[in-house]
Amino acid sequence: MSDFHLYKSEGQADLPVIEPNPKLRDAALYEPPPGLQAAVNVALALAQPLLLTGEPGTGKTQLAEHLAHFFQLGEPLVFNAQTGSTVKDLFYRYDALAHFQYAQTQREPLSPEDLEQKYIRYEALGEAIRGNERRVVLLDEIDKAPRDLPNDVLAALEKLEFYVPEIGKTWPSPPPERRPVIIMTSNSEKNLPDAFLRRVVYYHIPFPDDQMLLRILSKKVGGFGTDKLENIVAHFEAIRDEKLVKLRKKPATAELIQWAALLHKVKFPVEKLDRDAPNALSAAERNLLSVTYSVLAKSKDDLHALQDWK
Numbered sequence: 254m255s256d257f258h259l260y261k262s263e264g265q266a267d268l269p270v271i272e273p274n275p276k277l278r279d280a281a282l283y284e285p286p287p288g289l290q291a292a293v294n295v296a297l298a299l300a301q302p303l304l305l306t307g308e309p310g311t312g313k314t315q316l317a318e319h320l321a322h323f324f325q326l327g328e329p330l331v332f333n334a335q336t337g338s339t340v341k342d343l344f345y346r347y348d349a350l351a352h353f354q355y356a357q358t359q360r361e362p363l364s365p366e367d368l369e370q371k372y373i374r375y376e377a378l379g380e381a382i383r384g385n386e387r388r389v390v391l392l393d394e395i396d397k398a399p400r401d402l403p404n405d406v407l408a409a410l411e412k413l414e415f416y417v418p419e420i421g422k423t424w425p426s427p428p429p430e431r432r433p434v435i436i437m438t439s440n441s442e443k444n445l446p447d448a449f450l451r452r453v454v455y456y457h458i459p460f461p462d463d464q465m466l467l468r469i470l471s472k473k474v475g476g477f478g479t480d481k482l483e484n485i486v487a488h489f490e491a492i493r494d495e496k497l498v499k500l501r502k503k504p505a506t507a508e509l510i511q512w513a514a515l516l517h518k519v520k521f522p523v524e525k526l527d528r529d530a531p532n533a534l535s536a537a538e539r540n541l542l543s544v545t546y547s548v549l550a551k552s553k554d555d556l557h558a559l560q561d562w563k
Contacts, residue, residue, distance in 0.1 A: 277473060278315075279473075280322035284312075284468055286458070286459065288459075289456055300432060301452070301454050303436050303453065303454045305437070305439070306438075307458030308458075308503070309440060310505025310507035311459075311505055311506055317329040320389050320434060324389075330391070332391070332392050334395050334398040336398070338398045339399075340409050341415075343379070343392070343406065344378050344382070345373055345415070346376060347373055349372075368419065368420055377390050377391070378415075382415065382427055386431065390433045390434065392435065396439040396441055412426060413433075463486050466506070470482050473514075474517060480524070485513050485523055485526065489512070489549075500555045504550070504551075511548050512549055516545060525538065526542075543559075546559040546560060
């Protein structure tokens with residue numbers, strides 16, 4: 254029984270082991286555009302943070318994983334910015350409530366070492382500074398943070414040291430050979446202050462053209478020849494064309510990879526994905542294609558638009 258048709262409204266079945274495509278998150282298969290490669294080299298040469306913008310799903314976050322793999326620096330350390338984030342959160346978090354509850358029930362105060370072990374959790378930048386190895390640090394979606402945070406972040410990145418008052422300990426700046434590689438992402442540069450933008454290396458990841466999409470798919474999705482991949486890419490680009498279909502959120506590269514993998518899994522005849530030959534698909538094939546659009550659409554209205562368009 255095909256995994257795609259495993260679940261039905263009646264009866265029962267044993268759930269098989271369903272393994273995701275390991276190529277989807279393989280950092281070695283990341284395909285950086287030439288401009289991004291140049292921006293990375295500039296940031297490394299100047300020892301400055303690299304700020305990336307671009308559509309969601311175009312590979313901003315995955316660059317950190319790719320660089321960590323390329324330079325053999327272990328897994329990247331990740332800080333996900335939130336609306337209430339402060340600059341201290343980049344380095345560590347202190348569980349004051351748990352410490353207070355402990356103090357209410359125990360007579361013996363904790364030593365700084367015990368307090369650190371129990372109630373201090375070091376975050377991405379703090380781990381990079383206090384560790385013994387050079388690391389890649391990803392500060393993800395920095396535009397979500399309060400407006401003052403980006404400037405505070407740059408000041409922190411210039412010093413690369415921090416103080417933990419709860420244990421009276423200062424972590425000094427690491428030597429140059431252990432200075433972390435800093436990658437920051439933003440979904441919109443409009444919310445970032447000018448002073449911040451002047452002190453980073455900036456690159457906007459453009460949406461890939463058809464040839465780049467073909468290269469990405471050929472690496473990430475197996476089972477298709479070049480001609481079939483071209484059909485998939487052409488159909489995908491038509492979906493993103495505002496003149497053909499109106500979507501609130503256009504699908505990005507990440508959705509394309511998942512969609513192509515699904516088309517292969519359900520054995521869809523992608524050679525029939527030709528908008529100039531709308532009658533090529535049978536009723537059953539049109540229905541199956543409609544089902545696969547749920548990978549590309551991220552809202553009810555967009556899903557209806559795609560289903561009506563097909």
